[in-house]
Amino acid sequence: MKAREKTWPWRLLLVVILLGIAAGTWGAVSKIDYKWRWYRVPQYFMYLAEDAQKIPFDGKVTAVVKGNKNTKVTVVSESAETKTIQVTSDTLKVSEGEDLFAGDTVGFTKTWRLGPLMLGLWTTLWLSAISSVFALILGLLTGIARVSKNITLRGLAMVYVECIRGTPLLVQIFIAYFFLGTVFNLSRNVCGVGALALFAGAYVAEIVRAGVQSIPKGQMEASRSLGMTAFQTMKDIILPQAFKKILPPLSGQFISLIKDSSLVSVIAITDLTKSGREIITSTFATFEVWIVVAAMYLLVTSVLSQLVFYMERRLAVSD
Amino acid sequence: MIKADNVVKVFSSRSGEVRAVDGVSTEVARGEVVVVIGPSGSGKSTFLRCINGLETFTEGHIFIDGVDLADKKTNINKIRAEVGMVFQQFNLFPHKTVLENLTLAQCRVRKRSKKVADEKAQALLKKVGIPEKAGEYPSRLSGGQQQRVAIARALAMDPKVMLFDEPTSALDPEMVGEVLDVMKQLAREGMTMIVVTHEMGFAREVADRVIFMDEGKVVEVGTPEHFFTNPQEERAKLFLKQVL
Numbered sequence: 369m370k371a372r373e374k375t376w377p378w379r380l381l382l383v384v385i386l387l388g389i390a391a392g393t394w395g396a397v398s399k400i401d402y403k404w405r406w407y408r409v410p411q412y413f414m415y416l417a418e419d420a421q422k423i424p425f426d427g428k429v430t431a432v433v434k435g436n437k438n439t440k441v442t443v444v445s446e447s448a449e450t451k452t453i454q455v456t457s458d459t460l461k462v463s464e465g466e467d468l469f470a471g472d473t474v475g476f477t478k479t480w481r482l483g484p485l486m487l488g489l490w491t492t493l494w495l496s497a498i499s500s501v502f503a504l505i506l507g508l509l510t511g512i513a514r515v516s517k518n519i520t521l522r523g524l525a526m527v528y529v530e531c532i533r534g535t536p537l538l539v540q541i542f543i544a545y546f547f548l549g550t551v552f553n554l555s556r557n558v559c560g561v562g563a564l565a566l567f568a569g570a571y572v573a574e575i576v577r578a579g580v581q582s583i584p585k586g587q588m589e590a591s592r593s594l595g596m597t598a599f600q601t602m603k604d605i606i607l608p609q610a611f612k613k614i615l616p617p618l619s620g621q622f623i624s625l626i627k628d629s630s631l632v633s634v635i636a637i638t639d640l641t642k643s644g645r646e647i648i649t650s651t652f653a654t655f656e657v658w659i660v661v662a663a664m665y666l667l668v669t670s671v672l673s674q675l676v677f678y679m680e681r682r683l684a685v686s687d
Numbered sequence: 688m689i690k691a692d693n694v695v696k697v698f699s700s701r702s703g704e705v706r707a708v709d710g711v712s713t714e715v716a717r718g719e720v721v722v723v724i725g726p727s728g729s730g731k732s733t734f735l736r737c738i739n740g741l742e743t744f745t746e747g748h749i750f751i752d753g754v755d756l757a758d759k760k761t762n763i764n765k766i767r768a769e770v771g772m773v774f775q776q777f778n779l780f781p782h783k784t785v786l787e788n789l790t791l792a793q794c795r796v797r798k799r800s801k802k803v804a805d806e807k808a809q810a811l812l813k814k815v816g817i818p819e820k821a822g823e824y825p826s827r828l829s830g831g832q833q834q835r836v837a838i839a840r841a842l843a844m845d846p847k848v849m850l851f852d853e854p855t856s857a858l859d860p861e862m863v864g865e866v867l868d869v870m871k872q873l874a875r876e877g878m879t880m881i882v883v884t885h886e887m888g889f890a891r892e893v894a895d896r897v898i899f900m901d902e903g904k905v906v907e908v909g910t911p912e913h914f915f916t917n918p919q920e921e922r923a924k925l926f927l928k929q930v931l
Binding site for chain 1: 758768771776824826840
């Protein structure tokens with residue numbers, strides 16, 4: 369009997385190789401004159417915003433009530449108008465009895481806000497989510513049209529798929545924005561979502577077609593022989609089985625879509641990529657920001673693939 | 688019940704035309720068991736598939752209870768609900784449990800309630816001898832069990848006719864018996880059946896009539912006794928010599 373092969377030397381080798389790559393990169397970077405400024409990055413996730421609180425009229429401070437965190441300042445104008453302003457205690461700039469002019473700053477309020485990286489991530493997420501939904505609907509319909517008996521439907525689907533698959537996404541986004549967007553007066557978000565959905569839809573269609581064709585012909589025949597209509601057969605028999613098979617390629621397509629959504633930054637949609645570019649213009653922390661942006665994309669796509677992995681296991685019950 | 692009138696099915700391909708079914712005419716009365724035998728490629732399966740519209744035929748007419756399948760206005764789904772079919776490869780729905788396999792078409796086509804369909808399904812599973820497998824998925828069943836489920840699935844629609852397309856050809860030899868037993872029981876209960884098979888023993892025991900086909904044509908028709916003991920045609924004699 370053959371002894372079970374040891375795996376730890378290979379694991380060790382893997383770690384050594386990865387460490388080697390990391391060390392090599394580190395060595396190369398340290399040779400060039402680049403000053404790392406990681407401390408500049410966190411503020412672009414979240415920051416404490418200070419908003420100046422100003423008075424709208426000339427007046428006099430009549431009362432300053434200091435609380436633990438916030439302070440209430442009451443100002444009365446010459447025409448006996450009263451206004452109470454709340455500011456964060458440690459930013460208070462006035463004292464009781466002081467005369468103020470319109471536009472003077474009483475103090476500041478501090479609140480936590482999401483930085484451009486988080487807002488960009490949010491834009492990327494909803495853009496991809498909406499595009500995915502449309503792509504799935506479009507791909508499902510086109511995929512079924514591709515296997516339809518009707519020549520017109522089949523032809524339409526084929527022209528659509530070939531046109532989309534034969535042109536670069538970047539060019540499609542430009543056409544969607546500069547041509548279709550101008551002609552039909554569409555907003556940039558609509559154009560971006562539209563271009564992404566059309567693009568992914570063509571690929572989803574091919575995946576759906578392959579999935580439907582992978583189901584043995586006997587399934588269709590058995591279902592039809594029981595008197596079920598073509599539509600019922602598709603819905604109850606073919607698509608549920610096809611869906612299980614196409615889940616891995618389909619999830620790959622949606623992960624691609626999240627990554628491809630970075631291209632809409634060229635039509636000035638402030639997604640994660642464009643946020644990164646904007647941050648770089650004000651920090652010059654090029655290396656750090658791009659690494660962070662890449663890590664954020666990676667995080668999102670990993671979560672998605674884990675989710676799909678879980679679904680695959682759930683669907684494997686009947687195997 | 689079923690009347691086939693000069694049915695022709697032509698398959699066109701690049702290499703030319705194949706007349707898979709070439710002018711078959713026959714009649715099947717209510718309660719009759721007809722066994723169709725013949726060598727591979729003789730068109731018997733194709734003819735069977737024409738009867739429930741899985742293949743459209745090129746010429747001729749097939750009447751089921753007086754309704755012409757060749758008529759464009761005929762609702763083929765309605766006909767199919769009355770004509771049960773059992774396939775060589777079982778074709779159970781792998782993503783549904785045995786019970787769901789039996790209830791799906793009842794609910795969708797016959798518009799039965801879930802409860803009524805479930806009861807019907809359970810009764811049929813009992814009849815084919817596997818009531819304990821209701822909750823299993825088809826992949827957990829043996830071939831013989833799967834084919835019995837497939838028979839029960841067709842019966843759940845209360846068909847007027849049952850078509851069997853080589854129902855035992857894909858089975859392990861030791862499982863053939865259990866499927867044939869179910870079919871024999873059905874025949875005794877008076878079900879109208881058309882069976883394409885290579886099981887000569889079954890044909891002999893159960894058939895009211897044997898149809899021998901070759902090259903798309905009906906070569907000889909007769910009672911099992913007549914056919915197996917005293918065939919008239921040379922082709923039939925040759926075939927029987929090979930298989931018996």
